[in-house]
Amino acid sequence: MLEIRELYASIGEKEILRGVNLTVKPGEVHAIMGPNGSGKSTLSSVIAGREEYQVTSGDVLWDGKSILELAPEERAHLGLFLGFQYPVEIPGVSVSNFVKTALNAVRAARGEEALDASSMLKKMREALQLLEMDKGFLSRSLNEGFSGGEKKRNEIFQMAMLEPRLAILDETDSGLDIDALRIVAQGVNGLRSAKASFVVITHYQRLLDYIIPDVVHVLLNGRIVKVGDKSLAYALEERGYDWIKKEVE
């Protein structure tokens, strides 16, 4: 469903992605690992349509069609979701109204009717339960004054509400304690299905104990330099990235 072909992207003068190839099929979970500055967040931003990045060559295909010309919201309407590494605080917009507006925007774009109030509430309750969250959460201003763990849970809550076909989770595990990590993983696993795919971007193997990947990719200097199964993640945890850097050289 997602196919990235020889993708080159830069910000300003700086080239960050240097020929990334990645194919994700329905129902698969892919992990992308790599040291700081390897281009992990750039990759997720480019897929989601952030305008600061220029794609200089290559393509990103969704069901075989290029999405590079689409606005971020149009990509979301297709069923793409990006879980942010740093969710933005938006005072004055409540979690429930934000999620409601987003879900109905996505439904409208697909020609579906807006969800009625009681179905919306029911759906929210289920998602909250999955993430062990209190319903007082809904009336708080979006991410304002949230702890790191609350912000990440809020991302997964939104994902549960929007039911994407492909979710990219950008370092969702960073800054989480072990309990929060377990809850976030539980949220993701609860949404795994034959149709939903995930790309989990992470520094550490830790999260992958809970969300078992089908494929592990190593991103280094803007290229995917190694592909393996989950044992690759353990090897990285044990031995770091230096041996791969040497291997590449």
Next chain:
Amino acid sequence: MNDRLSAQYWLHEKELTAYSSDAVRDRRRRAMELFEAKGFPSQRDEDWKYSSLKPVLSPHYALNSPCAALEDEHLEYADIKRFLVNELDAYRVVFLNGRYTSWLSDTTHQGFDVCTLSSAWKKYPETIERYFAQLTEDLGPLAQLNTALAWDGIYVVVPDNVVVDRPIQLLSFTSGSEPRAIQVRNLVVLGVNSQVEIIERHQSLSDQPTWTNSVDEAYLAEGAQLRWVKLQHDGPLASMTQHTRIQQDRSSRSQVHTISTGGRFIRNNLDIVLNGPGAEARMLGLTLGKGKQLVDHHTLVDHRAPNCISHENYKGIYDEGSKGVFNGRIYVHREAQKTDAYQQNANLVLHKTAEVNAKPQLEIFADDVRCSHGCTVGQLDEDALFYLRARGIREPEARAMLMLAFAEDALAGIDHPSLNAKLHKLIAGKLGVDLTLDL
């Protein structure tokens, strides 16, 4: 223009003062003489540095008798319906071209007076003499012009311990085939522990330039409470200059919302004089500028007594071509110990051709006070915008959502759901989105 206005006064002085005492007539005369001596303010005046009155004064306004109705005037309920907050059960005082239109109004004298100044000249000359133009003597030429020429507006007098049961909707319309300049004068006198709420709107119905020059005087006795929502959502040829002065005794409370979302030129002066200990004032403003609009807010809080609180929050969003001015002055007298004064002015500038000039002015002569102020000018947060869009919210809605969220706290304290809904609708319309967002 100066000469024509001066002639308008001297020609009609007799009508204007027919029911007034000599003292009141002398106040009008003095005001006219002050106006004649000073003329209109120019950009050389520090207070008018950023706002030129030229476009306001250039049309050839029809200046008839301020007191007599014009022949081409007529207004039906259908003409004004959409400008009302219909769901709100309210007293209604409607003016057309500065003259009262009784058939569209709903006034009262039972227990308190909600009526018109034009009837009060004759009916309540003592109250007029006691209060008319007593707060405005030192104000600028525009207020003086109004003092001289004003004939109509609302007259609200509430005795001690009376709570006016319904809000008052004040609607002032301009119409006709010629440019119109009108004076609106509102007098509000609140007795001890009395309460009233006013919702004010000025609206041009014509395709000609209009200019409304308005002055409000409000007296709040001990413990009185005044809430006032000023909705300035007029058409692109309408100009508004306004001076509101509220004087507060001990433990009284005022809350004024100024929502400026339309009109060609708006100049608001809002003065709060805190005369008695423990008085409180809340001043909130929301400005949405676009096109050739200019919105100029000058506020003054005059802390003259101890233990008073003033809280001021003005938000502005300025799009292509528009210009905003915020000048917030807080003056704390030596006697006004334990003053708690807060002023916040935040602005979003959405386009490189938009401009905001903001100037807080704090003059503090007491030593035991808490005064703070903040002023920001910025742009929409691109990270926030991307976040909303990445969730599927289209760019115009995402922008509107962020702007509404930014604006929201300037609407705090408006408790009527129907008024609140109306304001949100107007704001959403101005932001160019059809949205049913409740934030």
